[in-house]
Amino acid sequence: MKAHDGMYIDGAWRPAAGRDTIPVVNPADEQVIAEVPAGGAEDVDAAVRAARAALPAWAATPPAERAARIAALRDVLVARKDEIAETVTAELGAPLPFSQAVHAGVPVLVAGSYAELAASYAFEEKVGNSTVYAEPVGVVGAITPWNYPLHQIVAKVAPALAAGCTVVLKPAEDTPLTAQLFAEAVHEAGIPAGVFNLVTGLGPVAGQALAEHDGVDLVSFTGSTAVGRQIGATAGAAVKRVALELGGKSANVILPSADLAKAVGVGIANVMGNSGQTCSAWTRMLVHTSQYDEAVALAAEAAAKYGDRIGPLVNAKQHARVRGYIEQGVAEGARLVAGGPEAPREQGYFVSPTVFADVTPEMTIAQEEIFGPVVSLIRYEDEDDALRIANGTVYGLAGAVWAGDDAEAVAFARRMDTGQVDINGGRFNPLAPFGGYKQSGVGRELGSHGLAEYLQTKSLQF
Numbered sequence: 001m002k003a004h005d006g007m008y009i010d011g012a013w014r015p016a017a018g019r020d021t022i023p024v025v026n027p028a029d030e031q032v033i034a035e036v037p038a039g040g041a042e043d044v045d046a047a048v049r050a051a052r053a054a055l056p057a058w059a060a061t062p063p064a065e066r067a068a069r070i071a072a073l074r075d076v077l078v079a080r081k082d083e084i085a086e087t088v089t090a091e092l093g094a095p096l097p098f099s100q101a102v103h104a105g106v107p108v109l110v111a112g113s114y115a116e117l118a119a120s121y122a123f124e125e126k127v128g129n130s131t132v133y134a135e136p137v138g139v140v141g142a143i144t145p146w147n148y149p150l151h152q153i154v155a156k157v158a159p160a161l162a163a164g165c166t167v168v169l170k171p172a173e174d175t176p177l178t179a180q181l182f183a184e185a186v187h188e189a190g191i192p193a194g195v196f197n198l199v200t201g202l203g204p205v206a207g208q209a210l211a212e213h214d215g216v217d218l219v220s221f222t223g224s225t226a227v228g229r230q231i232g233a234t235a236g237a238a239v240k241r242v243a244l245e246l247g248g249k250s251a252n253v254i255l256p257s258a259d260l261a262k263a264v265g266v267g268i269a270n271v272m273g274n275s276g277q278t279c280s281a282w283t284r285m286l287v288h289t290s291q292y293d294e295a296v297a298l299a300a301e302a303a304a305k306y307g308d309r310i311g312p313l314v315n316a317k318q319h320a321r322v323r324g325y326i327e328q329g330v331a332e333g334a335r336l337v338a339g340g341p342e343a344p345r346e347q348g349y350f351v352s353p354t355v356f357a358d359v360t361p362e363m364t365i366a367q368e369e370i371f372g373p374v375v376s377l378i379r380y381e382d383e384d385d386a387l388r389i390a391n392g393t394v395y396g397l398a399g400a401v402w403a404g405d406d407a408e409a410v411a412f413a414r415r416m417d418t419g420q421v422d423i424n425g426g427r428f429n430p431l432a433p434f435g436g437y438k439q440s441g442v443g444r445e446l447g448s449h450g451l452a453e454y455l456q457t458k459s460l461q462f
């Protein structure tokens with residue numbers, strides 16, 4: 001695969017300060033497909049300086065002009081969508097149709113939404129005898145994970161640019177090629193030099209240097225709770241703005257009046273897409289005791305049908321981790337009804353679509369984020385019991401509720417401690433705020449709420 005051997009800083013590809021590189025591995029066959037430079041503090045510093053130097057002019061660029069540049073970026077993402085999908089498939093392992101529809105498709109929607117929002121947002125408001133201005137926070141340090149490699153970049157960079165901020169991105173070490181493609185797209189879109197900068201590298205080196213840099217005004221992080229906690233502490237000590245999009249253990253609540261077959265089928269597909277590597281996946285399926293056995297049979301059948309259509313996990317570490325969780329589920333007394341801990345293929349980091357029945361709410365597999373193709377079916381006695389189980393983890397990112405009518409589902413959803421709930425299979429909305437309650441994070445991404453994260457207010461009194 002094509003790779004740049006430098007960093008994209010101040011509008012050009014520049015050699016890295018050091019000689020270290022990161023191998024990029026295709027998780028489907030374990031072959032090294034490229035090498036990218038492993039940046040360090042010096043590279044981060046150069047990128048932050050470029051972002052700071054570009055800030056005054058970009059912040060002063062009229063919103064309509066910023067909108068036009070973001071629209072141009074969207075157009076490049078459309079023109080290069082096949083290349084994007086192939087790159088994501090090569091370094092993440094997602095099956096090509098999923099990469100085309102989701103990994104390449106969703107960023108186009110999100111970039112398009114920010115082209116529109118940049119043009120229409122009220123950056124100025126009259127409040128009594130005051131005028132309130134929404135001004136860019138400044139230089140953004142964006143740190144992204146590998147599971148939706150382009151979406152997570154666009155969900156930070158597009159609103160930051162719409163707000164008038166400049167950005168330094170440190171993408172995940174597993175998926176740097178998608179990030180390099182994005183940098184090319186920024187360049188092609190005519191976004192001025194220094195407004196967006198890319199430093200590839202390792203989290204504890206380049207990521208930490210970026211989070212700690214004095215020249216960064218806001219850190220936006222998506223990834224594990226452990227690293228998020230650390231970044232939040234660093235940002236707190238420096239009185240720096242921070243947005244954290246962390247893990248989840250979301251509940252798919254099937255009320256007795258629901259269409260059971262549909263709710264189970266969509267629920268299994270929701271987890272298996274992207275091999276379970278989705279922070280908002282509904283990994284706990286909550287079923288009324290009267291329908292439990294039927295739901296178990298349906299779930300096992302749906303998972304078995306998934307079979308070979310599932311991609312591998314991203315790397316050897318995640319492969320070992322997920323298989324470890326499956327073994328732990330068995331050891332704690334859950335019943336395997338599909339899949340299991342054995343690797344289904346000799347090569348590649350594959351795990352079979354796995355379904356556990358007889359899972360109790362306190363089991364490890366019902367509490368911790370597995371980040372693999374594993375669904376736990378949990379039995380409830382009545383609605384209050386279902387609510388207690390749904391809310392009974394440290395997380396609160398997403399969820400689903402199924403019922404005979406939307407009103408019944410909405411009444412339940414309003415009692416859930418979570419940031420996003422799909423009602424009876426509701427569709428993805430790129431304008432809906434996305435983010436967590438409880439330990440799932442701080443702040444929101446997408447739509448106008450996502451834009452507001454990158455703005456600070458100034459009021460003038462007359």
Ligand code: NAP
Binds near residue numbers: 223231246318
């Ligand atoms: P991670 O380590 O939190 O990685 C997320 C990003 O943070 C990556 O760019 C990473 O760089 C960087 N990073 C790591 N340590 C850092 C540090 N000390 N300072 C600054 N940045 C740092 O997550 P992971 O190791 O890829 O995955 C572990 C688990 O996190 C998963 O099993 C899953 O449970 C969870 N996860 C959640 C999401 C989500 O969307 N909420 C996404 C991915 C993973 P490197 O790539 O070099 O590590």
Ligand code: MG
Binds near residue numbers: 203
């Ligand atoms: Mg990591």
